[in-house]
Amino acid sequence: MKSSVAIDEFIASRDHGEHEQLAPHHYILTLYGLFARPTGVTIPVASVVQLLADLGAEPSSVRSAISRLKKKGVLVSQQTGSGKGYALAAELEPHMQAGDERIFSSPSMNIRDPWLLVSFSVPESERQNRHKIRTGLARMGFGTVNAGLYIGPARLQAEAVEYIREHQLWPYIELFTCEPSGLSDIQEKISRWWNWDKLANEYQSFLNSYQHEVEGWQTALRQGAGDPLEAFRLYMPMITRWRRLPFLDPGLAPELLPDHWVGNTARKLFGDLHRLLSPLSLQHVQQAIPDWKTRSTD
The missing domain is CATH 3.30.70.240 (Alpha-Beta Plaits)
Structure with missing residues (x-):
């Protein structure tokens, strides 16, 4: 089934490692998930190439990634007023919604x-x-x-x-x-079922990469000096690196987590940067897509 191939490709995009170089297809899925899907915008190929060039991606690599995602059924071709464009396949929407909840809402279970x-x-x-x-x-x-x-x-x-x-x-x-029959040793069992050390290292790597950015952007925005391009250049890799972590973290009850769980600190940092960078990044994307307002309200 083509839909299962598309879903596999979408889910597999979470597998990049914490130090792995992000590939164009990772950024393409982030771009569509953040900016095209919520408004129904079809993004022209030229705009995708331009936006990923802002992140240092070669145009040929971007076009190759688009073609691959189309063959896998992740992207579907649609004509726009400014040329050929693509949208996300409709069957991915339930997985996108599940991703939205994990990435931005931080659901966690209650101990009961x-x-x-x-x-x-x-x-x-x-x-x-x-x-x-x-x-x-x-x-x-x-x-x-x-x-x-x-x-x-x-x-x-x-x-x-x-x-x-x-x-x-x-x-x-x-x-x-x-439900467990008792809580006496469930924490010890959970430490075998999930690799907390590996996940803690990934959270700490995220903190090390981005924790120094918050104060500077807070100051810039207070002074009205935030640059949409620079915000986009930070926001896209930050989101792309983060969006895999909530799928490695099962969102267990706080009572079941390791002491002083670094994931809580990392999630707060993510939330702060998301609030600071998202509006400016959207401005940059809008500038790169012809007739954004017209096609986003069709």
């Missing part, structure tokens, strides 16, 4: 909330489906109890069901909601 268990068994002759299940669940933030049992907050159920349905994996999977 139920858990979701995903149990699966796949014949060896169909191990490609086993790989799809494990990869998909990991990219949604589920922890690994054992080879055939994954766990996460019950609020992940809708996203998991959508993934299972799109990939026709129901013959291999059972879902259960449950």
